[in-house]
Amino acid sequence: MFNSLSDRLTATFKNLRGRGRLSEADIDATVREIRRALLDADVAVPVVREFTAAVRERALSAEVSGALNPAQQVVKIVNDELVAILGGQTRALQFAKTPPTVIMLAGLQGAGKTTLAGKLALALREQGHTPLLVAADLQRPNAVTQLSVVAERAGVPVFAPHPGNQGAETEVVIGDPVGVARDGVAEARAKQHDVVIVDTAGRLGVDQVLMKQAADIRDAVQPDEVLFVIDAMIGQDAVATAKAFEEGVDFTGVVLSKLDGDARGGAALSVATITGRPIMFASTGEKLTDFEVFHPDRMASRILD
Numbered sequence: 221m222f223n224s225l226s227d228r229l230t231a232t233f234k235n236l237r238g239r240g241r242l243s244e245a246d247i248d249a250t251v252r253e254i255r256r257a258l259l260d261a262d263v264a265v266p267v268v269r270e271f272t273a274a275v276r277e278r279a280l281s282a283e284v285s286g287a288l289n290p291a292q293q294v295v296k297i298v299n300d301e302l303v304a305i306l307g308g309q310t311r312a313l314q315f316a317k318t319p320p321t322v323i324m325l326a327g328l329q330g331a332g333k334t335t336l337a338g339k340l341a342l343a344l345r346e347q348g349h350t351p352l353l354v355a356a357d358l359q360r361p362n363a364v365t366q367l368s369v370v371a372e373r374a375g376v377p378v379f380a381p382h383p384g385n386q387g388a389e390t391e392v393v394i395g396d397p398v399g400v401a402r403d404g405v406a407e408a409r410a411k412q413h414d415v416v417i418v419d420t421a422g423r424l425g426v427d428q429v430l431m432k433q434a435a436d437i438r439d440a441v442q443p444d445e446v447l448f449v450i451d452a453m454i455g456q457d458a459v460a461t462a463k464a465f466e467e468g469v470d471f472t473g474v475v476l477s478k479l480d481g482d483a484r485g486g487a488a489l490s491v492a493t494i495t496g497r498p499i500m501f502a503s504t505g506e507k508l509t510d511f512e513v514f515h516p517d518r519m520a521s522r523i524l525d
């Protein structure tokens with residue numbers, strides 16, 4: 221995902237190797253190269269601005285350790301600031317004091333929500349939890365079936381408005397997604413599942429009906445976590461999409477999907493700063509095991525490796 225950005229940053233740092241103290245002009249030239257590399261990687265402009273201002277200020281001040289040479293100092297500063305724009309700390313799922321913990325998924329169609337539901341369910345099951353998946357995406361004819369397939373692969377039950385295996389590509393599912401979500405959570409409580417994952421509908425673009433439906437589901441099930449799933453390959457659209465979901469449903473955390481892709485990755489680097497919400501998980505492939513907890517520091521190291 222970040223190959224090109226990594227190469228550009230590495231080349232920038234290479235120019236500094238073997239240099240003595242850096243002048244203000246040297247630092248400005250370096251910051252300019254970093255700015256270009258970030259913009260070319262589709263990182264959102266306000267994030268680039270914040271990032272480069274912080275790097276410049278810290279590089280000019282003598283705050284860093286005397287044990288590092290100037291090139292190493294710049295690498296350390298860039299690393300620290302990457303960790304900062306990626307959200308700083310690793311943020312774990314917050315479980316409800318009284319089960320079930322309700323996790324709602326939101327995002328555009330194709331973002332990777334349904335796949336994520338299976339990945340999260342499998343990971344939680346392996347940690348000893350007893351998740352129930354709830355199919356509240358009634359917009360797409362095949363969505364209930366798709367969630368049922370994913371649930372079976374994850375080895376967890378699914379609550380759906382009708383048996384998932386009856387879904388067909390041409391079938392039009394009509395129903396009440398808010399009611400399904402509410403009933404799903406009630407079912408989890410009755411059957412003593414300690415976690416409920418509610419999959420919701422996505423549209424190809426942000427739209428008000430979708431937002432209202434997601435907000436209604438949120439109000440009905442009072443989730444402990446609302447995870448906004450975003451395709452890391454969507455580039456500059458990430459900012460508008462993330463902001464629309466932040467305003468429409470509000471979310472507690474972000475999941476970056478398709479981090480295995482070879483796009484430029486600006487969405488991944490912008491979304492935590494743009495929304496002020498932590499990136500909690502990363503999806504890195506189509507298999508249910510292609511899933512990891514997101515660690516800002518490890519991601520920064522990977523970019524600068």
Ligand code: GDP
Nearest residue numbers: 329330331332333334335477478503504505506
């Ligand atoms: P939804 O519409 O948000 O529920 O999205 P889906 O879960 O149906 O995913 C849309 C497509 O993206 C499917 O073909 C998935 O197999 C694929 N997909 C989901 N997550 C990933 C990922 O992390 N990497 C890759 N390469 N593909 C993914």
